[in-house]
Amino acid sequence: MxxxxxxxxxxxxxxxxxxxxxxxxxxxxxxxxxxxxxxxxxxxxxxxxxxxxxxxxxxxxxxxxxxxxxxxxxxxxxxxxxxxxxxxxxxxxxYQQRYTSQQAKDTLTVHAELVSYGKEKGLHFDQVEPILESLNFSSFASSQLIELSSGxxxxxxxxxxxxxxxxxxxxxxxxxxxxxxxxxxxxxxxxxxxxxxxxxxxxxxxxxxxxxxxxxxxxxxxxxxxxESNEITPSTAEKHFREIPDFLKESPVYSSQQIVKMVDVNISYGEKQVLKNINWEVKAGEKWLLQGHNGSGKSTLLSLVNGDHPQSYANELYLFGNRRGSGESIWDIKQHIGLISPEFHWYFDPNATVWQSIASGFYDTVGLFQQLPYSKSEQVNELVAYFGLTASKDELLSTLPLGKQRLVLLARTIIKNPELLILDEPCQGLDQQQTQHFNQLIDELCSNGMTLIYVGHFESQLPTCLGKRILLEKGEVKVVESLNTKTRHFEEQSNLV
Structure with missing residues (x-):
């Protein structure tokens, strides 16, 4: 027995x-x-x-x-x-504190955190070094905790x-x-x-x-x-795609045909160079896949596009047709953008309801702090119904299952029909059915001409609308290519991601 x-x-x-x-x-x-x-x-x-x-x-x-x-x-x-x-x-x-923390030094470094943990648990530090090397994490010893990406x-x-x-x-x-x-x-x-x-x-x-x-x-x-295996038993309830709301059938109103342009962009923290001579251009309506190892610079690259990184002013960077630092505020930039990222999800207001979370996308805040006019309230209601969230609209976002939370945040990102949709590993933690459903929604929502930058590691977890790919390696652009039937099998041919 x-x-x-x-x-x-x-x-x-x-x-x-x-x-x-x-x-x-x-x-x-x-x-x-x-x-x-x-x-x-x-x-x-x-x-x-x-x-x-x-x-x-x-x-x-x-x-x-x-x-x-x-x-x-x-x-x-x-x-x-x-x-x-x-x-x-x-x-x-x-959220933005991650990129300004170099000046503040307000969280422990990775090394200090491990030293503290080792003392608490009575562990020998020499035993952790092989683990750090195996997970390719040794180089992050001096990084503050707040600077780390989700991975x-x-x-x-x-x-x-x-x-x-x-x-x-x-x-x-x-x-x-x-x-x-x-x-x-x-x-x-x-x-x-x-x-x-x-x-x-x-x-x-x-x-x-x-x-x-x-x-x-x-x-x-x-x-x-x-x-016998970890294949989820299919649910008897099918996912029905409702008709997309009319305001999302219209093409975004583009302020420029040039969404992003980077010319020899460099980002450094002290002696550590995170991005090296980045040249990249994203045009209106393009659908980009952004890939790279953990620590390759993806999050930093996106922080420049979002307007969150303070070093953007020291580089030749154009967003929506304007050079960064020409008088626009971070909020002027964010009016053009809808964003999902694991880090943004971390810092989102846990006391906001589903309805309030979606509505906050109009103002790029992490909670709703003002009354919506009737027309905007109706748009929120349309998206609540479109994503099948009517029964949950008054519940706190933080109390929902992860899959529903991601749908709520997707609704928030598209409420203003943005020119640029940035989805940074939006399917983290979702099962295969949820991932497939999520990416089908992305394909449908982006059919109106919206520009897309999508971060994802695995081909089975990507929307089909992606047309171009940029790959980073150690802070440098390794590959820029078009995705077609020949290059859609890139993951099987390369260990770079």
């Missing part, structure tokens, strides 16, 4: 009077490493937090730690998003978890924001700690998994079901 490591019996959880988990039973035997998956909102993260003792629920949970093991007798839950604080212990940041934050979380090696390690969306090479190296590291006795539960819908994963479980209708 197998010896159980985790035993869960009759677990029940309600959220706002709605049952999330119903009489859930789960036995994890010693030697089992699980993938836990399911549709967005099915209760995966809640179950993980309950096992880790971070959330309360009704039912019985017993964890049989090995008292003879050298590994810490604890459960470590790695959240899908990293929460960090400044030097005063406050986590109240704003870099994920690496920091993973480094700390793999360094600690708890007896039970639960990782929510381990591959979020990681490029292909980092994903492969992460799987090797996970297999290594598994061989040393760490039990794994990975919450993921990805197909490329560590070899040590030998069990699969899906949460469906509040129950946990053991299955």
């Amino acid at each position: 197998k010896e159980s490591f985790v035993s869960i019996q009759n677990l029940n959880l309600k959220h706002q009077q709605k049952s999330v988990l119903r009489d859930l039973n789960w036995t994890i035997n010693k030697g089992d490493n699980y993938i836990l998956f399911g549709e967005s909102g099915s209760g995966k993260t809640s179950l993980a937090k309950i096992i880790a003792g971070l959330q309360q629920a009704d039912g019985a949970i017993k964890i049989n730690f090995n008292n003879n093991s050298n590994l810490p007798a604890e459960v470590l839950f790695v959240e899908s998003w990293y929460q960090f604080k400044n030097l005063e212990g406050v986590a109240n940041f704003y 870099e934050h994920k690496k920091l979380q993973l480094v700390k978890a793999l360094w600690l090696k708890p007896q039970l390690l639960i990782i929510d969306q381990p591959y979020t924001g990681l490029d292909a090479a980092s994903r492969k190296n992460l799987n090797i590291l996970l297999d290594k700690v598994s061989a040393e006795g760490v039990k794994l539960i990975l919450i993921s819908n990805d197909s490329e998994l560590p070899a040590s994963i030998n069990r699969f479980a899906e949460i469906k209708n509040g129950h946990l079901i053991e299955v």
Whole structure:
């Protein structure tokens, strides 16, 4: 008879009077490493937090730690998003602060964060260096936490978890924001700690998994079901595409046929050069794919286009026909742009309702702080209906499943029918069905002539409307090409992304 490591019996959880988990039973035997998956909102993260003792629920949970093991007798839950604080212990940041923080030095560096963590957990620093090298993260030692991209934050979380090696390690969306090479190296590291006795539960819908994963479980209708693979059982409810609102059928009103032009653009932080001699032009109506390794400079490049980066004034940069620094404000620039990024999602107002979140797109704020005129209110209502969010319009954005949150933020980005839509890894954390649905919406919404810059690593997670590609490597432009039937297989031919 197998010896159980985790035993869960009759677990029940309600959220706002709605049952999330119903009489859930789960036995994890010693030697089992699980993938836990399911549709967005099915209760995966809640179950993980309950096992880790971070959330309360009704039912019985017993964890049989090995008292003879050298590994810490604890459960470590790695959240899908990293929460960090400044030097005063406050986590109240704003989006543009990431690019102005060089002057302020208001958060710990990666090195200081690891030193602090090592002291707290009694770890030897020499043991973390191979992990940093494997995840290609050693060069970020002097970077402040607020300067890191979503993929870099994920690496920091993973480094700390793999360094600690708890007896039970639960990782929510381990591959979020990681490029292909980092994903492969992460799987090797996970297999290594598994061989040393760490039990794994990975919450993921990805197909490329560590070899040590030998069990699969899906949460469906509040129950946990053991299955043969992590292919989500198709939902009986089909996604119906409503007719696109009339105001989005019209072509955006372009102020210039030149959306972005960069001439020998360079960005440096001290001695670290992030972008080197970038030359790039985006014309009205073009659909661009932006790619590159973690740390290749993608986020910095986009911050120049968004108007967020203070070093844009020191470069020859043209946005919407005007040279940057010719008198326009950051808000003048943002009037032309709709944006989704993991970092923007982090800093969005958690107290805003779905309706307020969408409406805030008119004013480029992270919450709604003024009364909308009737005509604009009607546009919000049209988008709420178009995205199937009517039943959720008065709920807080932060309480919705991740898939719905992304739809809300997409609605927010297009509410003003912008000239330029910037989607920075918009499908992070979504399952395959949600990703397909999201990108079908992008294809439909961009059919009116909207300009698009889309950041994504994998061909299976891209909209079909993309026509051009720019690839960054170590801050330099490596490739600029047109995407057609021959070049759409670039990912299979190259390890650059």
